[in-house]
Amino acid sequence: MPDVAALTDELAASTSRRGFLARVSRMLALAAGAGAVSALVRPGEADAFHFCGHIYTTDSCPHPTGLPRVDAGGFPLRAADGHPVDDLGRAVNANGQPVDGNGRVMLDPDGRPLPSAPRTQVCQHGVAARLNRPTHIDGAWYRCCGGHIRKLIDCCAYTRQRINGDAALTGYCYAGRHVYCVMYYDTKIPC
Amino acid sequence: MLTVTLILVAFVAGVTGTWSPCGFSIIDTISAPRRRTTASCVAFAIGACAGGAVTFAFLARIGTAVRGTGGLHPAFTAPVIALAAAITEARNAAILPQIRRQVPEHWRRVLPLPVAVGLYGVLLGLGFTTFVLTFAFWALVGLTVLLATPLIGVAVGIAFGVGRALPVALVAPVAHLPVGRRIVDAMAQRPALVSVLRRAEAVGMVAIAVASFGVTAVGAATKVGAGTDPSTSGSVVVWTSPGGGIERDEGAATTAAVPPHAAVGGSMIAWRDGETVQVAQLSDLTEVFAVDVPGVDAIAVSDTWLVTRARVAGIDTLAVRALSSPDDVHTLATAPRASQLGRPALAGSELVYHVVSSAGSRIVAVDLTTSKSRVVRRSSSAIVTNPSVLGGTLVYDRQTDLAQVVEIGPLTTTGRDRVVYRTGAPAVHDVGHEPGYSHRTRTAQPRPAKWTLWTTALSTSRVYVTLLPRTGSARAAQLVSVSR
Numbered sequence: 172m173p174d175v176a177a178l179t180d181e182l183a184a185s186t187s188r189r190g191f192l193a194r195v196s197r198m199l200a201l202a203a204g205a206g207a208v209s210a211l212v213r214p215g216e217a218d219a220f221h222f223c224g225h226i227y228t229t230d231s232c233p234h235p236t237g238l239p240r241v242d243a244g245g246f247p248l249r250a251a252d253g254h255p256v257d258d259l260g261r262a263v264n265a266n267g268q269p270v271d272g273n274g275r276v277m278l279d280p281d282g283r284p285l286p287s288a289p290r291t292q293v294c295q296h297g298v299a300a301r302l303n304r305p306t307h308i309d310g311a312w313y314r315c316c317g318g319h320i321r322k323l324i325d326c327c328a329y330t331r332q333r334i335n336g337d338a339a340l341t342g343y344c345y346a347g348r349h350v351y352c353v354m355y356y357d358t359k360i361p362c
Numbered sequence: 363m364l365t366v367t368l369i370l371v372a373f374v375a376g377v378t379g380t381w382s383p384c385g386f387s388i389i390d391t392i393s394a395p396r397r398r399t400t401a402s403c404v405a406f407a408i409g410a411c412a413g414g415a416v417t418f419a420f421l422a423r424i425g426t427a428v429r430g431t432g433g434l435h436p437a438f439t440a441p442v443i444a445l446a447a448a449i450t451e452a453r454n455a456a457i458l459p460q461i462r463r464q465v466p467e468h469w470r471r472v473l474p475l476p477v478a479v480g481l482y483g484v485l486l487g488l489g490f491t492t493f494v495l496t497f498a499f500w501a502l503v504g505l506t507v508l509l510a511t512p513l514i515g516v517a518v519g520i521a522f523g524v525g526r527a528l529p530v531a532l533v534a535p536v537a538h539l540p541v542g543r544r545i546v547d548a549m550a551q552r553p554a555l556v557s558v559l560r561r562a563e564a565v566g567m568v569a570i571a572v573a574s575f576g577v578t579a580v581g582a583a584t585k586v587g588a589g590t591d592p593s594t595s596g597s598v599v600v601w602t603s604p605g606g607g608i609e610r611d612e613g614a615a616t617t618a619a620v621p622p623h624a625a626v627g628g629s630m631i632a633w634r635d636g637e638t639v640q641v642a643q644l645s646d647l648t649e650v651f652a653v654d655v656p657g658v659d660a661i662a663v664s665d666t667w668l669v670t671r672a673r674v675a676g677i678d679t680l681a682v683r684a685l686s687s688p689d690d691v692h693t694l695a696t697a698p699r700a701s702q703l704g705r706p707a708l709a710g711s712e713l714v715y716h717v718v719s720s721a722g723s724r725i726v727a728v729d730l731t732t733s734k735s736r737v738v739r740r741s742s743s744a745i746v747t748n749p750s751v752l753g754g755t756l757v758y759d760r761q762t763d764l765a766q767v768v769e770i771g772p773l774t775t776t777g778r779d780r781v782v783y784r785t786g787a788p789a790v791h792d793v794g795h796e797p798g799y800s801h802r803t804r805t806a807q808p809r810p811a812k813w814t815l816w817t818t819a820l821s822t823s824r825v826y827v828t829l830l831p832r833t834g835s836a837r838a839a840q841l842v843s844v845s846r
Contacts, residue, residue, distance in 0.1 A: 260790070
């Protein structure tokens with residue numbers, strides 16, 4: 172039986188995500204049978220996939236509260252409840268003011284609102300600043316997660332290295348860009 | 363408690379050093395009936411204290427340099443070091459690493475005795491130059507670096523030096539007498555004496571570990587008391603507690619009552635009472651003048667200027683007036699409704715304040731004699747707030763999603779800032795992966811802080827910072843200070 176892990180690593184470093192998955196599937200089908208293929212490519216079951224729907228090892232984009240959940244505009248949301256957060260990770264209201272667990276504006280000892288922090292787009296601003304080059308959101312893919320449809324988003328840039336520190340893949344990126352890191356957007360559409 | 367325990371352990375560690383080859387040698391070298399025994403004992407004590415102070419002050423300076431890079435986390439590491447030392451001391455374990463060196467023997471032959479033993483004292487006080495008899499010494503080295511407070515380093519070093527000198531000073535003058543010979547013989551023949559000292563150090567190390575856990579929330583900071591909005595004038599610090607204004611001299615433990623919402627600067631104190639701002643002499647609260655400032659909610663004062671921040675219809679305005687002509691008011695800055703101006707801080711004619719909006723934050727410095735302003739710090743990702751200034755040095759808060767730090771640096775746009783206080787993230791982070799999925803992610807998981815950094819003040823020796831509870835009422839704010 173061939174060394175499947177070595178083959179997949181080699182392929183991962185040299186091809187696109189979709190092409191990579193297709194080739195891995197074919198090879199594994201030959202090597203270990205169709206059952207093993209379906210087990211390995213099913214979202215959420217492989218060891219390296221750290222949130223539902225993410226089917227490869229590229230790590231999360233830097234996000235103020237951890238899991239890379241964003242809204243439709245790419246701004247950060249708290250993964251646990253979808254509440255908007257600022258760049259410091261504090262829950263904020265529609266005016267960008269930090270709020271407590273009950274949604275009340277947080278005040279200083281003189282009763283003034285605590286200073287607002289910037290709330291910037293995770294990919295287009297945060298990652299771009301980290302890479303010191305423009306970033307793009309190109310294509311995306313949707314999967315069913317937790318009973319709702321989730322949009323899986325690649326943060327793309329002209330980079331050969333992904334956030335993990337190793338070779339970046341093409342993923343859902345266009346025009347020669349590669350995936351630097353990944354995010355997701357939860358819809359309210361049941362599935 | 364932590365400092366006191368460190369000093370006690372350092373003293374005992376110094377005493378334990380008497381059981382080293384050098385310790386016995388020094389007793390024998392200066393034992394009576396030689397001439398100038400007293401002078402030799404004094405010289406040895408001075409040398410030992412000086413050597414200890416140099417070593418541990420240097421270690422503390424290393425700590426401040428490393429902490430400036432964000433590389434130290436004493437709240438977590440200090441208890442581990444102290445407990446490890448306690449266990450090894452309690453087990454009477456062999457000392458590793460051991461320094462198998464001794465002081466130069468020939469000095470006693472070629473130098474006057476007090477000079478020679480004075481130099482021996484320096485070498486033994488330095489600690490690193492000769493045999494080490496206790497793990498507590500190595501633990502004190504690590505703890506001093508971690509705490510990164512030069513004053514504590516000097517105190518620990520002197521205590522270590524006193525510990526090294528005291529047994530010599532007590533035994534050497536009588537070592538030639540029968541009682542002295544019995545004492546030295548007991549020291550030489552009863553290793554249990556060393557074991558007792560090492561167990562005492564073990565107990566001390568456990569106490570240090572406990573005390574270190576006790577300061578986890580504020581790292582190496584000293585808790586000043588409940589309250590907010592500190593300001594300083596020389597060694598006088600003033601802040602507002604829930605019970606009213608408090609004035610304290612840094613060199614004294616006692617406090618005095620002053621009006622709440624007060625700020626000091628130079629020889630002046632100012633406070634707000636409703637929409638009235640009172641300016642008075644700091645020494646005796648003799649009123650200089652009072653002015654009405656609608657919406658005033660922050661003030662700063664110096665010997666020549668009064669700066670007020672007022673909020674009217676949701677718009678912040680900073681205004682300045684000379685103490686010599688308080689009716690002549692100049693508007694320094696106005697913030698649009700979506701922005702905020704921070705609390706002003708004055709040192710002489712140098713004013714600093716922050717401007718925060720959803721687009722970013724910046725710290726502005728204004729020379730009030732020329733009205734020339736400049737941005738000295740800015741960020742579009744972190745927020746930089748609550749500056750204070752003294753003698754060309756700036757201190758301010760910097761908050762990111764991963765940490766909150768108080769930084770100190772030059773009041774220019776060039777030069778490096780140094781972290782003097784660090785606490786955790788301003789918000790709770792998740793674990794970076796969803797339940798039931800792979801844990802393999804490099805997403806940072808910083809510990810959330812209990813506090814949010816708030817207003818600062820700067821004296822010649824210390825940095826003061828208000829800590830607001832991250833959750834709950836801001837009235838439970840605490841004031842802490844750290845060494846500059």
